[in-house]
Amino acid sequence: MADVYLHGHHTSVLASHGVRTAADSAAYLLPHLRAGQRVLDVGCGPGTITLDLAEAVGPSGAVLGVENVPGPLEQARRSAAARGDHRTRFELADVMALPYAAGSFDVVHAHQVLQHLTDPVGALREMARVTRAGGLVAVRDVDYASMVWHPASDGMTRWLELYRRLARLNHAEPDAGRQLVAWAHAAGLTRLTPSASLWTYATPEQSAWWGGVWARRTLESTFATQAMERGLATPEELAEVSAAWRAWSTHPDAWFAMTHAEVLAHV
Ligand SMILES: C[S@@+](CC[C@H](N)C(=O)[O-])C[C@H]1O[C@@H](n2cnc3c(N)ncnc32)[C@H](O)[C@@H]1O
Numbered sequence: 001m002a003d004v005y006l007h008g009h010h011t012s013v014l015a016s017h018g019v020r021t022a023a024d025s026a027a028y029l030l031p032h033l034r035a036g037q038r039v040l041d042v043g044c045g046p047g048t049i050t051l052d053l054a055e056a057v058g059p060s061g062a063v064l065g066v067e068n069v070p071g072p073l074e075q076a077r078r079s080a081a082a083r084g085d086h087r088t089r090f091e092l093a094d095v096m097a098l099p100y101a102a103g104s105f106d107v108v109h110a111h112q113v114l115q116h117l118t119d120p121v122g123a124l125r126e127m128a129r130v131t132r133a134g135g136l137v138a139v140r141d142v143d144y145a146s147m148v149w150h151p152a153s154d155g156m157t158r159w160l161e162l163y164r165r166l167a168r169l170n171h172a173e174p175d176a177g178r179q180l181v182a183w184a185h186a187a188g189l190t191r192l193t194p195s196a197s198l199w200t201y202a203t204p205e206q207s208a209w210w211g212g213v214w215a216r217r218t219l220e221s222t223f224a225t226q227a228m229e230r231g232l233a234t235p236e237e238l239a240e241v242s243a244a245w246r247a248w249s250t251h252p253d254a255w256f257a258m259t260h261a262e263v264l265a266h267v
Pocket residue numbers: 003005007017018020025042043044045046047049066067068069072093094095096110111112113116
């Protein structure tokens with residue numbers, strides 16, 4: 001079964017992924033990184049986290065970001081050039097069949113990737129295969145059912161319902177976070193350090209940004225085209241969902257939180 005990446009790579013999606021940092025997305029991993037390590041970042045998207053990981057392992061380290069589609073790699077290479085990073089490499093590779101020898105990396109990382117795959121356990125096995133004995137596999141995924149917000153609205157409730165239904169129709173798992181430990185066990189990984197962390201959008205600036213991102217993504221990204229192609233929503237319904245995000249984004253009491261699960265697996 002081929003993976004369908006629900007978000008797609010529309011500019012509205014890359015813009016929201018392109019503000020991520022290792023500090024806000026991989027804090028559980030940063031204390032374990034050392035100068036000189038070889039790091040693979042699987043499903044690196046626009047590469048901002050990847051480039052932060054490269055800073056953490058320093059000029060003696062080697063970081064490679066991979067994607068199974070070329071679109072985000074171009075943005076990642078541009079970001080690297082803008083940061084003056086001429087060492088980090090970005091290339092095409094599928095997490096289900098990584099073109100690297102066993103034990104090639106000290107750390108293999110994936111942020112918000114397993115939730116989009118039809119076989120997350122197979123992906124973890126492949127990530128572990130290319131990790132050296134004594135190295136780390138590091139994964140972090142959100143759990144969509146954990147998303148809570150205020151004020152409530154029918155439009156945003158409909159958005160979450162649509163997203164979770166679409167992900168399941170793609171044979172992916174929107175509530176991935178709660179299953180990371182189970183998937184790691186199923187992949188044969190036994191020495192685990194699990195943790196969890198929240199993203200919150202609670203200041204006027206944060207809610208304006210987050211609400212604005214989803215107001216656009218609801219109308220312009222693959223989420224919109226898939227929802228219509230699958231017959232789950234009409235353009236009018238999507239316009240209502242987008243308007244609900246816009247209204248939330250400017251509400252003075254706006255508050256949103258979501259849980260992310262993290263697993264460090266000691267290979
Ligand atoms: C939600 S994005 C996360 C991007 C980045 N890790 C971040 O957090 O900013 C998930 C990424 O995984 C990539 N992806 C999906 N399936 C993949 C696969 N089979 N192999 C490699 N990358 C994949 C998608 O193209 C997408 O860019």
